[in-house]
Amino acid sequence: MTRDSIAVLGAGAWGVALANVAAQGRERVPLWAHEPAHAAALARDRENKAHLPGLPLAQAVAPVSDLASIDGAEIVLAVVPAQAMREVARAVRPHLAEGAAFVICAKGIERDRRRFMSEVVAEELPQARPAVLSGPSFAADVCRGLPTAVTLAAADEPLAQRLCEALSTRTFRLYRSTDLLGVELGGAAKNVFAIAAGMASGRRLGASAQAALIARSFAELTRLGRGLGARSETMMGLSGLGDLVLTCGSAQSRNFAFGEALGRGASAKDASGGKLTEGAFTAHVLVQMARAAGIEMPIAEAVDAILSARLSVDAAIEALLMRPLKAEG
Numbered sequence: 001m002t003r004d005s006i007a008v009l010g011a012g013a014w015g016v017a018l019a020n021v022a023a024q025g026r027e028r029v030p031l032w033a034h035e036p037a038h039a040a041a042l043a044r045d046r047e048n049k050a051h052l053p054g055l056p057l058a059q060a061v062a063p064v065s066d067l068a069s070i071d072g073a074e075i076v077l078a079v080v081p082a083q084a085m086r087e088v089a090r091a092v093r094p095h096l097a098e099g100a101a102f103v104i105c106a107k108g109i110e111r112d113r114r115r116f117m118s119e120v121v122a123e124e125l126p127q128a129r130p131a132v133l134s135g136p137s138f139a140a141d142v143c144r145g146l147p148t149a150v151t152l153a154a155a156d157e158p159l160a161q162r163l164c165e166a167l168s169t170r171t172f173r174l175y176r177s178t179d180l181l182g183v184e185l186g187g188a189a190k191n192v193f194a195i196a197a198g199m200a201s202g203r204r205l206g207a208s209a210q211a212a213l214i215a216r217s218f219a220e221l222t223r224l225g226r227g228l229g230a231r232s233e234t235m236m237g238l239s240g241l242g243d244l245v246l247t248c249g250s251a252q253s254r255n256f257a258f259g260e261a262l263g264r265g266a267s268a269k270d271a272s273g274g275k276l277t278e279g280a281f282t283a284h285v286l287v288q289m290a291r292a293a294g295i296e297m298p299i300a301e302a303v304d305a306i307l308s309a310r311l312s313v314d315a316a317i318e319a320l321l322m323r324p325l326k327a328e329g
């Protein structure tokens with residue numbers, strides 16, 4: 001049986017990890033980098049020295065910088081930063097085959113137009129069949145072949161199943177879902193909550209506070225999910241609770257590490273250390289969406305207020321502690 005052809009857009013840490021997964025059982029997997037120099041360096045070094053040092057590209061992975069290289073791909077994995085998704089989708093439009101699956105692997109919400117990634121893709125790529133891949137998965141773990149499980153959502157269940165089969169390996173397991181919105185919401189929101197968890201760690205608030213933050217973040221996520229029409233099983237699954245626990249509990253997470261640096265007193269400008277911290281772009285739009293839906297998200301609000309310099313970390317912690325006592329839920 002011939003396997004679906006796969007191309008990957010975005011040659012950062014996650015793009016490389018997913019290209020390596022896709023390379024298993026395939027002869028060639030184009031990996032598109034938007035800068036020709038980056039594609040050339042990947043082809044020369046056979047690794048992404050900046051983001052995944054010491055973790056080689058699989059043999060079948062072919063770094064490219066022209067989008068024509070993805071012509072004819074049956075499955076395209078979109079692994080660029082969320083704020084670049086529209087620009088990339090637009091550029092891909094002439095190259096994407098009718099009916100090709102376009103799998104969103106970025107975790108974020110478009111800041112300027114307040115759109116979920118699936119909405120961006122629906123607007124820019126009418127010929128695509130959109131899907132979302134999200135869940136607890138550090139690129140380095142996946143590259144090392146450590147066991148990982150994520151969710152793959154597509155509105156059309158047979159498509160979701162086909163994508164799970166096309167991408168699963170012995171150590172990378174995919175569970176299917178038809179709740180696209182729920183899956184992308186979990187991935188986007190957990191980055192914001194991970195910043196809060198990192199701040200608590202940076203301020204040395206203790207393990208009890210850390211656990212309370214994760215539980216209350218989950219309450220915010222499920223409230224928003226319910227309000228926007230996501231399924232509760234999705235919130236409790238890999239792309240919701242699973243990714244929240246991973247990202248809020250590990251300094252391996254860039255969002256957590258960013259929050260930790262803020263908690264220790266670094267400025268928002270310096271705290272990321274030049275790394276991609278999707279939560280910093282998503283915090284404000286997430287809060288706007290929640291407000292528009294009449295949903296309270298005090299932890300996300302606090303992160304947004306700190307990032308937009310309306311509150312200090314200490315003032316935000318104080319405000320969270322002083323909230324009126326209420327029923328759990």
Ligand SMILES: NC(=O)C1=CN([C@@H]2O[C@H](COP(=O)(O)OP(=O)(O)OC[C@H]3O[C@@H](n4cnc5c(N)ncnc54)[C@H](O)[C@@H]3O)[C@@H](O)[C@H]2O)C=CC1
Nearest residue numbers: 011012013014015034051080082084106107137138139276
């Ligand atoms: N690193 C990880 O473990 C995971 C990352 N993700 C998500 O994957 C997405 C990408 O993250 P990473 O690969 O980790 O980031 P990264 O920082 O390692 O790489 C991002 C890549 O995007 C490229 N890029 C930047 N601006 C671009 C533009 N305008 N057009 C096209 N490409 C552009 C950069 O050159 C870089 O190669 C994010 O949304 C992230 O949340 C999801 C799961 C795991």
Ligand SMILES: O=C(CO)COP(=O)(O)O
Nearest residue numbers: 135136137138253254255
């Ligand atoms: O999405 C991730 C793990 O599931 C990666 O998290 P960070 O972007 O915070 O590193």
